[in-house]
Amino acid sequence: WQSVFLANLPILVVSWMLQKGIDLSKSGERSLDGRLSQFDWIGTLLLAAGLIAGMIGLRVPGAWTIALVALAVLFLAGFVVWERRVPAPVLDLRLFLRPRFAAGGLIVATQNLAMYALIFQMPFLFADLSDLPQSQVGVAMLALTAGMVLFAPLGGRVAHYIGVRLTVVIGSLMCTVGVALLADLEIWQSLSGVVIPLGLVGLGLGLSSGPNQAAAMSAVAQNESGMAAAALSTTRYFGGIAGIAILSSLLPDTAAGDDITGHLIAFWIFVASCAVSVGFALMLPGKGKN
Secondary structure (H helix, E strand, C coil), rough: HHHHHHHHHHHHHHHHHHCCCCCCHHHCCEEECCCCCCCCHHHHHHHHHHHHHHHHHHHCCCHHHHHHHHHHHHHHHHHHHHHHHCCCCCCCHHHCCCCHHHHHHHHHHHHHHHHHHHHHHHHHHHHHHCCHHHHHHHHHHHHHHHHHHHHHHHHHHHHHHHCCCHHHHHHHHHHHHHHHCCCHHHHHHHHHHHHHHHHHHHHHHHHHEEEEEEEEHHCCCCHHHHHHHHHHHHHHHHHHHHHHHHHHCCCCCCCCCCHHHHHHHHHHHHHHHHHHHHHHCCCCCCCCCC
């Protein structure tokens, strides 16, 4: 399975070759004195250090947990302070002062907290609760993906008729209900038991993602669109990292089948995260509003 990581190398090579043909200096951010700003290495390092310290801190025992979590908070606080001072930040936090953009970013984060952690959790659940072969795990994961793929193109059309707010609320509610159904651990004993709830989660994500991100992007000016898109991507990965960190802290480092309590607690945390996204969806514009 380690060879899966090697599949990224050709993509990176092609990306590097394409980047060489683009004159990045024409679109670079400029500081107040008109000079082209350099890449924000300090902000990037502070962010990376904070995330790494926090992830490791949630997995080590005893006093190391407190020390590393405190270090993570220190690095992330330094990141926030630095990003507010640098001319061209790696993540412009001022975007989140706009309610519509903040709501869109938080919906992305809370939904992906549940989705990424669920994808990570599924193989362990099947191993703990059933004797299904690993190939069946892949089939179950396809139900989640299929729901997203099939309903993502419909999200914009639905929003056109009923409005962005209602579309995202409905999609977020579907995610919440789907994850709540998956919290019934008895259904994980068979493939048929999880296909419909997983498809419901995928349907909700597909229906809400497009309209939500479009509404968030409409809150920024055209010259801010690049930074805004990057900020939304960052919130997506923040959510995914948080979900997997929560899950890894709840699952015991023991053999499969020894304890399923951590799985159950994790599911209700993910249900709560999806439910929070419903509240943020109410901050989005309704039908006929920009």
